[in-house]
Amino acid sequence: MATLFGCSDDDSSGTNANAPVADFSFTSNESTFSFTNLSENASSYRWDFGDLKFYSYEENPVYTYAIGGEIPVSLTVFNDSGESDMITKTIQAPEIIIIDIKIDGEFDEWEDVEVAAEKAEEGGSVQKMKFWAGETHLNFYFEGNTNMQLAIVDMYINSDGEATTGFLSSDWPENSGADYLFEGPVVNNGGGSFYEHADPNGGWAWNPIAGSASNLMVSGIVPIDENTNAIEFSIPKSQFGSLGKNIGFAITELNEGWGLVGNFPEGGSFILLDL
Secondary structure: OOOOEEEEEOOOOOOOOOOOEOOEEEEEEOOEEEEEEOOEOOOEEEEEOOOOOOEEOOOOOEEEOOOOEEEEEEEEEEOOOOOEEEEEEEEEEOOOOOOOOOOOOOOHHHHHOOEEEEOOOOOOOEEEEEEEEOOOEEEEEEEEOOOOOOOEEEEEEEOOOOOOOOEOOOOOOOEOOEOEEEEEOOOOOOOOEEEEEOOOOOOOOEEEOOOOHHHOEEOOOEEEEOOEEEEEEEEEHHHHOOOOOEEEEEEEEEOOOOOEEEEEOOOOEOEEEEO
């Protein structure tokens, strides 16, 4: 919550004790602001949120901004006699970052995305992961050493946020609950399949999802220096039915002979990713 500063511009023509006096406070949750009317002697209200969109005539509106920065918000109040008063306060809305991920093997757009998880040591293959939830797709970026080939993977997604249902993996004993699995090669589009978990007791039982193989869109492995490989891929949100506010994610990499290359993350809990 942030309250910066305000200035008052009183355009009231009345001087009686029943003249309206405009005032308000606000709280924020990221780009969504909740405005609380504190005015006196007012019977109607007009809010100007400062982004050239539209007015609100609610007493205590909630508004989500699509822009960031310092924005003047004005409240004009009226009494039954037609007298008015106005106050303006400045809010600080967070900057809006627009990222358009294209699965093309060019990774420049990932520079503005924060690292979701990384390894502290060099063991295994995958070393760093980024994630971006687009409007229609879940987008992933992996960076690893030269062992990262993703010839075969078991990629787990907990889509409902419930850690005690779905597949309960011994590799992530504290928090797994995978509802969906992708198994097969990542590097070859169409070479693997998605599965939905089918064991109410949390064991290894999966039903294949027909026609799902082509839903993984992949760039392929791209060497970005002599020691580092990278890859990006996306999955349509519709692959996972109804999604909540976040998902859990983990991956096991295997070689072409189904031998273990490494897990990411290494033990503990799934990576929690906000949508």
